[in-house]
Amino acid sequence: MKHRKLGMKALAGMSFLAVIIAVTTCLTIDIRYKKERMSEYNNMAFSYARAAAEYIDGDRVLSYIQTNEEDDYYRGIRNFLEISQRQTDLEYYSVFVPYENDLVYIWDVGDEEGVRSLGYHEAYMEGGKEAVSAVFCQNPPQKMSITRDETYGYIASAYSPVFNSAGDPVAVVGVDLSMPGIRRGLFHFLMAVILSVFGVIAVSMGAFYVFIRKNIIIPIDRLNKAAKDMVGSLEGEDTFHVEIHTGDEIEELSESFAQMNLELREYLKKLSAVTAEKERIGAELDIATQIQADMLPSIFPAFPEREEIDIYALMDPAKEVGGDFYDFFMVDDKHLAMVIADVSGKGVPAALFMVIGKTLIKDHTKPGRPLGEVFTEVNRLLCESNKEGLFITAFECVLDLSTGDMAYVNAGHEPPFIAGRNEGYHVRSVTPQFVLAGFEEMTYETGELHLAPGDRLFLFTDGVTEATNTAEELYGMERLELVLCANAEKNPQELLQTVKQAVDEFVGEAEQFDDITMLGMMFRKKKDNLTLRAELASLETVTDFVNRFMDGCGYDNKFQTQIDIVVEEIYVNICSYAYPDGIGDATLELAAEGDRLTLTFTDSGFAYNPLEREEPDITLSAEEREIGGLGIFMVKQIMDEITYQRIDGKNVLKAAKYTEK
Amino acid sequence: MNIVKTVNGEETTLAVEGRIDATNSKELQDAIIGSFQTTKNLVVDFEKVAYVASAGLRALLLGHKTAVSKSGVMKLIHVNDDVMEVLRMTGFQSALHIE
Numbered sequence: 001m002k003h004r005k006l007g008m009k010a011l012a013g014m015s016f017l018a019v020i021i022a023v024t025t026c027l028t029i030d031i032r033y034k035k036e037r038m039s040e041y042n043n044m045a046f047s048y049a050r051a052a053a054e055y056i057d058g059d060r061v062l063s064y065i066q067t068n069e070e071d072d073y074y075r076g077i078r079n080f081l082e083i084s085q086r087q088t089d090l091e092y093y094s095v096f097v098p099y100e101n102d103l104v105y106i107w108d109v110g111d112e113e114g115v116r117s118l119g120y121h122e123a124y125m126e127g128g129k130e131a132v133s134a135v136f137c138q139n140p141p142q143k144m145s146i147t148r149d150e151t152y153g154y155i156a157s158a159y160s161p162v163f164n165s166a167g168d169p170v171a172v173v174g175v176d177l178s179m180p181g182i183r184r185g186l187f188h189f190l191m192a193v194i195l196s197v198f199g200v201i202a203v204s205m206g207a208f209y210v211f212i213r214k215n216i217i218i219p220i221d222r223l224n225k226a227a228k229d230m231v232g233s234l235e236g237e238d239t240f241h242v243e244i245h246t247g248d249e250i251e252e253l254s255e256s257f258a259q260m261n262l263e264l265r266e267y268l269k270k271l272s273a274v275t276a277e278k279e280r281i282g283a284e285l286d287i288a289t290q291i292q293a294d295m296l297p298s299i300f301p302a303f304p305e306r307e308e309i310d311i312y313a314l315m316d317p318a319k320e321v322g323g324d325f326y327d328f329f330m331v332d333d334k335h336l337a338m339v340i341a342d343v344s345g346k347g348v349p350a351a352l353f354m355v356i357g358k359t360l361i362k363d364h365t366k367p368g369r370p371l372g373e374v375f376t377e378v379n380r381l382l383c384e385s386n387k388e389g390l391f392i393t394a395f396e397c398v399l400d401l402s403t404g405d406m407a408y409v410n411a412g413h414e415p416p417f418i419a420g421r422n423e424g425y426h427v428r429s430v431t432p433q434f435v436l437a438g439f440e441e442m443t444y445e446t447g448e449l450h451l452a453p454g455d456r457l458f459l460f461t462d463g464v465t466e467a468t469n470t471a472e473e474l475y476g477m478e479r480l481e482l483v484l485c486a487n488a489e490k491n492p493q494e495l496l497q498t499v500k501q502a503v504d505e506f507v508g509e510a511e512q513f514d515d516i517t518m519l520g521m522m523f524r525k526k527k528d529n530l531t532l533r534a535e536l537a538s539l540e541t542v543t544d545f546v547n548r549f550m551d552g553c554g555y556d557n558k559f560q561t562q563i564d565i566v567v568e569e570i571y572v573n574i575c576s577y578a579y580p581d582g583i584g585d586a587t588l589e590l591a592a593e594g595d596r597l598t599l600t601f602t603d604s605g606f607a608y609n610p611l612e613r614e615e616p617d618i619t620l621s622a623e624e625r626e627i628g629g630l631g632i633f634m635v636k637q638i639m640d641e642i643t644y645q646r647i648d649g650k651n652v653l654k655a656a657k658y659t660e661k
Numbered sequence: 662m663n664i665v666k667t668v669n670g671e672e673t674t675l676a677v678e679g680r681i682d683a684t685n686s687k688e689l690q691d692a693i694i695g696s697f698q699t700t701k702n703l704v705v706d707f708e709k710v711a712y713v714a715s716a717g718l719r720a721l722l723l724g725h726k727t728a729v730s731k732s733g734v735m736k737l738i739h740v741n742d743d744v745m746e747v748l749r750m751t752g753f754q755s756a757l758h759i760e
Contacts, residue, residue: 622722
């Protein structure tokens, strides 16, 4: 129904206007016409009155009053008046003589009743006397008087004086017109006018409505429909089409609509391109996250062939791509490097900087190169390409698996936790130096730590200690140390997962603000080996090697002395007997794991199992004792396990001792 | 290893310092055997000996046997715990004169 309103409004408006126009027109015509008709009647009445007045002989008029006798002249005049009255619309045609109190008729003709005979005296009608008196002069007024009278009805009268030969007025000719007759005529005319005016207006209104409908309503309906279709089909094929050729503002409007349709489509196209671009960026960010995750070593166990270490690390980025990273890799066969770092800021910039930082650190960590030097160089390179003012806090350490010596460098990062064998974790205070990428001229110092076999290392970023719960409390170092100590016996993977779970439980429903990154490493086994020409002169080299290995393993002096003896006895044995011509190599491998120390001697000499050698009788007195055989005897006494194998043409003697047996 | 030799009448004292291993035990052995060429009795002071391996034990055993053959006495003094453990392990504790 809504869309019909405009037509109805137009129609109502037009009707209102038409009525006003019609009424105004009718009134104007009516008033104007009435005036003219009345003037015509007036002129007609007076001309009849004057005609009769001039025709009648004034000198004879008075004689009829005196005699009351009709003669031929009298009858001739009456005949003339009767014919005139019949031929016209005159109601009454009369000639009378006015007196003081009444008037006396001479002639009187008419259709209706009230026609008076000769000599009839009649009283004046209301206002009649004044009107007649006014006429009874040389220049009577030429305006009809209108009266309502019981006898004569509603009439208009025109009077004209009859003069005698002396020029005096002697009688009056009265012409009466019937007002209802006049009115009827006027009314009929008015009716005709009204009918024709309304007829014309109705026809033009209908035509106008048709015009409006064709030129305004229908085009607007079309536009409306087209606009609705357009909105529905904006994303599909362009079906917008409006045929409007009204040549006016509506056509212009339709053109604007068509233009708007085109522009809307163009805009939508751009919008969908932007949306697609956004989706593409989102997808690429996902890939970036994946690449970042792939950059971090994430296959565990990381070094299945290295029994010396057990390592695990995890990173839980707060946003899609994070600024934290960890890394670990073998620098050479004996050195394990571990890195943990946190790039300032979040998101893509931090992630990109992280990639650079991680790559630089790994690339510059070379065997034998001091870590301070590595960081000095990495810092210099990072400063070169750091216009964004990002920086990295980083901790790197390189563990010598053969000695337990651990070099480190700390660029403003959190200190590591270290746990001794069978002990809990404690923060190892390491002096922090300035952050990486902060200041180009920075030089970094290498620090030294030592790990004994069984020691464990825990590295983390501030995402752990600064994890915040809904009450705005930080997780903090104390909670971290507690959970580490409570789970100190766990292997790195279990430990890190436990810590992560504890942090997650602490944080609860609160949002994770920072990346959470941890690296755990257990120095399970210290292993080293030495191969050299088997000759007595090298004994000191061998014992130095062994003692260096044992230093930092936490063995007591007695234990170390006994191992020294064992090493010497076996080595001297090899030097003395393995190679008949005295030239050949011997290899000693040492391994410390838990409370067990294992020595493995290998030589390529002829097959000889020293364990089969007859043991000396130590109960004999000194005089009876043999000189030889004591060495291997002592080895057997000191060591808890000892085995001999001949493998691939080599003698392999393996001996182990426990510290707590 | 360092050996300081002092002679007091019929008794020679060898104050040994350092480790006695396969590379230097011959030195000790020579010093011990040599002492019996001048004196009958020998005191070997092990106060500053932290380490003795089987080569050192052989030197001691040879010295003991020489002393016996020359009706002399060889005594070990100031033996520390680690070295004593070696002597105990090998039965030398009861075979040698140790004070």
